[in-house]
Amino acid sequence: MPQNEHIELHRKRHGYRLDHHERKRKKESREAHERSHKAKKLIGLKAKLYHKQRHAEKIQMKKTIKMHEQRKTKQKNDDKTPEGAVPAYLLDREGQSRAKVLSNMIKQKRKEKAGKWEVPLPKVRAQGETEVLKVIKTGKRQKKAWKRMVTKVCFVGDGFTRKPPKYERFIRPMGLRFKKAHVTHPELKATFCLPILGVKKNPSSPLYTSLGVITKGTVIEVNVSELGLVTQGGKVIWGKYAQVTNNPENDGCINAVLLV
Amino acid sequence: MALYNFKKIMVVPTAKEFIDITLSKTQRKTPTVVHKHYQIHRIRHFYMRKVKFTQQNYHDRLTQILTDFPKLDDIHPFYADLMNVLYDKDHYKLALGQINIAKNLIDNVAKDYVRLMKYGDSLYRCKQLKRAALGRMCTILKRQKSSLEYLEQVRQHLSRLPSIDPNTRTLLLCGYPNVGKSSFINKVTRADVDVQPYAFTTKSLFVGHMDYRYLRWQVVDTPGILDHPLEDRNTIEMQAITALAHLRAAVLYVMDLSEQCGHTLQEQLELFNNIRPLFANKPLIIVANKCDVKKISELTEENQKILADLTTEGIPVIETSTLTEEGVMQVKTEACDQLLAHRVNTKMKGKKVHDVLNRLHLAMPAKRDEKDRPPFIPDGALTRRRAMEVDAPKRKLERDLELELGDDYILDLQKYWDLMNEDEKQDRIPEVWEGHNIADYIDPDIMKKLEDLEKEEELKERAGEYDSDDESEDEDMLEIRSLAKQIREKKQLMVMESREKDVHGPRMPRTATRVERKKLEKEMSELGLDMSDKNDSHYAEQARRSRSVAKKRKRETSAPPTSKTRSQSASRPPRDQSGLRDAKMVKKAKKIMKNSQTDRNRDGRKGESDRHVYDLKPKHLLAGKRKSGKTDRR
Numbered sequence: 072m073p074q075n076e077h078i079e080l081h082r083k084r085h086g087y088r089l090d091h092h093e094r095k096r097k098k099e100s101r102e103a104h105e106r107s108h109k110a111k112k113l114i115g116l117k118a119k120l121y122h123k124q125r126h127a128e129k130i131q132m133k134k135t136i137k138m139h140e141q142r143k144t145k146q147k148n149d150d151k152t153p154e155g156a157v158p159a160y161l162l163d164r165e166g167q168s169r170a171k172v173l174s175n176m177i178k179q180k181r182k183e184k185a186g187k188w189e190v191p192l193p194k195v196r197a198q199g200e201t202e203v204l205k206v207i208k209t210g211k212r213q214k215k216a217w218k219r220m221v222t223k224v225c226f227v228g229d230g231f232t233r234k235p236p237k238y239e240r241f242i243r244p245m246g247l248r249f250k251k252a253h254v255t256h257p258e259l260k261a262t263f264c265l266p267i268l269g270v271k272k273n274p275s276s277p278l279y280t281s282l283g284v285i286t287k288g289t290v291i292e293v294n295v296s297e298l299g300l301v302t303q304g305g306k307v308i309w310g311k312y313a314q315v316t317n318n319p320e321n322d323g324c325i326n327a328v329l330l331v
Numbered sequence: 332m333a334l335y336n337f338k339k340i341m342v343v344p345t346a347k348e349f350i351d352i353t354l355s356k357t358q359r360k361t362p363t364v365v366h367k368h369y370q371i372h373r374i375r376h377f378y379m380r381k382v383k384f385t386q387q388n389y390h391d392r393l394t395q396i397l398t399d400f401p402k403l404d405d406i407h408p409f410y411a412d413l414m415n416v417l418y419d420k421d422h423y424k425l426a427l428g429q430i431n432i433a434k435n436l437i438d439n440v441a442k443d444y445v446r447l448m449k450y451g452d453s454l455y456r457c458k459q460l461k462r463a464a465l466g467r468m469c470t471i472l473k474r475q476k477s478s479l480e481y482l483e484q485v486r487q488h489l490s491r492l493p494s495i496d497p498n499t500r501t502l503l504l505c506g507y508p509n510v511g512k513s514s515f516i517n518k519v520t521r522a523d524v525d526v527q528p529y530a531f532t533t534k535s536l537f538v539g540h541m542d543y544r545y546l547r548w549q550v551v552d553t554p555g556i557l558d559h560p561l562e563d564r565n566t567i568e569m570q571a572i573t574a575l576a577h578l579r580a581a582v583l584y585v586m587d588l589s590e591q592c593g594h595t596l597q598e599q600l601e602l603f604n605n606i607r608p609l610f611a612n613k614p615l616i617i618v619a620n621k622c623d624v625k626k627i628s629e630l631t632e633e634n635q636k637i638l639a640d641l642t643t644e645g646i647p648v649i650e651t652s653t654l655t656e657e658g659v660m661q662v663k664t665e666a667c668d669q670l671l672a673h674r675v676n677t678k679m680k681g682k683k684v685h686d687v688l689n690r691l692h693l694a695m696p697a698k699r700d701e702k703d704r705p706p707f708i709p710d711g712a713l714t715r716r717r718a719m720e721v722d723a724p725k726r727k728l729e730r731d732l733e734l735e736l737g738d739d740y741i742l743d744l745q746k747y748w749d750l751m752n753e754d755e756k757q758d759r760i761p762e763v764w765e766g767h768n769i770a771d772y773i774d775p776d777i778m779k780k781l782e783d784l785e786k787e788e789e790l791k792e793r794a795g796e797y798d799s800d801d802e803s804e805d806e807d808m809l810e811i812r813s814l815a816k817q818i819r820e821k822k823q824l825m826v827m828e829s830r831e832k833d834v835h836g837p838r839m840p841r842t843a844t845r846v847e848r849k850k851l852e853k854e855m856s857e858l859g860l861d862m863s864d865k866n867d868s869h870y871a872e873q874a875r876r877s878r879s880v881a882k883k884r885k886r887e888t889s890a891p892p893t894s895k896t897r898s899q900s901a902s903r904p905p906r907d908q909s910g911l912r913d914a915k916m917v918k919k920a921k922k923i924m925k926n927s928q929t930d931r932n933r934d935g936r937k938g939e940s941d942r943h944v945y946d947l948k949p950k951h952l953l954a955g956k957r958k959s960g961k962t963d964r965r
Binding site (some may be wrong): 222320321 | 351358396444446447449450452455456459461463464491492493522523524525534535536538693
């Protein structure tokens with residue numbers, strides 16, 4: 072025992088108080104009463120926090136109880152059948168999978184030509200011009216109102232240079248320019264921070280697409296070379312589409328879902 | 332170099348606690364009210380303040396953790412090595428590095444979101460941005476959970492390390508497990524180290540302090556070391572090796588001659604040779620412990636030869652027994668002397684000593700004449716020193732007597748008394764004798780004091796201090812005294828008479844009842860006053876005057892006045908009746924007076940001159956909002 076552990080040393084040499092164990096037991100049994108008293112008497116913000124925490128605890132307790140109960144009962148195990156197991160009357164069929172893949176590729180190519188995609192967010196709220204563009208008054212008497220400032224998050228390319236300030240109509244402030252997006256792969260359920268290559272389509276208006284405004288529902292192109300995806304032919308995929316799923320101007324970051 | 336105090340490191344909170352504390356602090360210490368209709372810059376400022384406040388708190392607390400924990404490069408190498416052994420230097424540095432990274436990340440997050448908030452144009456947007464910022468900061472901290480837990484454990488252990496000063500005089504004990512190192516330190520210092528028959532009882536470093544030659548010495552007890560190469564050593568042994576390597580101390584290598592520790596003498600000597608390089612530049616002593624079981628002379632020839640060789644090399648081998656305490660003091664003095672000499676030598680070789688030496692000057696007094704003046708040592712000191720050296724027992728102490736007699740021992744202080752008659756020592760002393768307290772008389776000089784007092788009293792009496800001064804009074808005083816005596820007697824008689832009257836109910840004061848003239852004159856004449864011819868006296872006049880006013884006195888019949896003012900006041904009618912002819916007029920005058928008083932009375936004024944203004948609506952009762960209580964009254 073190290074030299075500084077006075078409590079333990081004293082316990083080793085002289086033992087416990089005569090009523091120590093009883094007091095300890097009683098204190099522990101009182102804990103339930105104290106907890107319930109606290110739960111009843113707390114008010115305000117502390118009560119909210121406490122009840123939230125307690126709710127989470129209770130859920131966990133219920134789960135463990137259920138788990139214990141499961142162990143006692145016997146259940147049919149559904150995993151016993153291995154993958155690819157086929158009932159007897161289907162044994163002759165094969166070669167289906169490959170055909171499906173080929174036809175999927177053809178379907179996708181057709182869709183791209185048509186300009187229609189299957190996206191996770193089919194419908195989004197349209198953003199009006201007053202919402203996205205703010206009027207900036209200029210001129211000696213602040214009367215001219217032809218300039219607009221973008222109030223939403225936008226993307227400008229690498230080689231972007233502003234037009235001369237006197238003539239630029241749409242101002243995209245530097246504070247609102249983002250280069251990276253947090254892209255989630257829907258099947259892997261993993262999120263990566265990938266650089267944006269460009270804005271493909273903004274559902275509200277083609278003006279926004281040309282400006283590079285990113286709102287909820289916008290389809291952007293991201294650089295997926297990090298993921299190391301490879302085509303059937305052996306080429307490395309380095310660009311993929313993703314759809315934005317949050318309001319970037321409210322959250323300060325762009326969250327997107329990869330369109331597989 | 333920052334000064335570290337291992338015991339004063341602030342508690343490192345767990346990740347969850349940290350987040351809770353900071354968020355609740357933000358909620359309490361920043362303004363909470365904001366509305367949609369406020370101006371946008373005000374809304375922005377409100378939320379920016381919250382983000383910055385949270386960032387500031389996290390930053391401060393994390394910085395404090397980073398500065399409190401010692402940097403391994405800044406502390407004494409002994410402690411650096413010890414911490415490496417106990418906590419693993421890499422893990423420690425990594426944990427602190429993670430905390431640093433988290434701190435920087437939090438700062439960056441706050442900066443970004445504050446920048447974004449400048450473009451917030453609505454309350455909702457600013458609020459969402461603040462929420463995102465705080466959430467991000469808390470997530471960064473949640474990821475540091477394991478680092479924070481590790482640092483908390485390190486802090487707790489670090490604060491419990493024994494406070495070993497690496498620079499002061501130290502004795503270091505080392506050797507195999509179970510040879511008697513802990514018993515030695517228990518004997519020499521007040522450290523209470525556990526001594527048990529199993530190996531590795533001591534699992535960490537222990538420190539004890541002792542005094543020698545008016546200096547403080549540290550004695551460090553180490554866990555036992557086994558004989559295997561450095562790489563195979565476990566944490567416990569590594570602590571001992573660290574202490575050996577870094578502390579500049581006198582090393583006491585403890586050996587067990589009786590081989591009760593479970594290792595032969597050969598093995599112990601092997602170990603000694605293996606760790607010999609660690610003893611370079613340190614005064615070394617070999618302590619042959621447990622000599623009560625086996626002495627050196629009982630060893631085999633070759634073993635004795637080996638020990639003799641060591642002695643010739645310059646390493647003293649001293650037999651000790653921590654059980655019987657023989658040789659322990661010898662080891663102590665030997666080790667301390669050697670270490671002192673070593674330290675002095677090192678200091679002399681250093682540079683700093685010259686500053687001091689240059690300022691020292693030993694002055695020897697010049698001889699005055701040829702007379703020899705040796706130092707004077709009293710005999711008592713000499714005998715005591717001889718006794719100390721011989722280690723002879725001094726006079727028998729009470730404690731020894733107590734131990735001897737055990738249960739029968741009674742503390743008897745009366746045997747030390749110095750009486751004229753020796754056999755009276757055990758006599759019981761009574762407390763009271765013939766009605767006197769003996770304690771009052773217990774005074775060795777009491778007879779002498781009594782004689783002195785009596786002499787003094789005699790002198791005083793002869794001088795006449797106690798004579799009464801009756802003759803000094805003159806006739807007047809005597810008269811007054813007799814009169815006073817008479818008065819006292821009379822008074823007492825009157826008191827007794829009135830008590831006998833037996834009056835039931837409340838007593839009227841004497842002044843309320845009328846005293847008749849006859850009674851007054853009779854009483855006064857009894858006392859000796861001449862009461863004849865008192866018709867003109869004041870009391871007679873007053874009695875006459877109490878009759879009604881209407882009867883006018885004839886001026887001629889009355890006696891001539893003794894003084895003018897007296898006659899005027901005596902003859903003047905009272906104010907409310909002067910100038911009025913008859914009772915009817917008196918009544919009318921009274922009515923008029925009452926009429927004039929009604930207005931004043933209504934105002935509650937005491938009289939004509941009462942101009943006091945009352946405060947009918949005090950401000951302290953009527954001002955202010957009606958905060959609580961019913962509103963139908965004040």
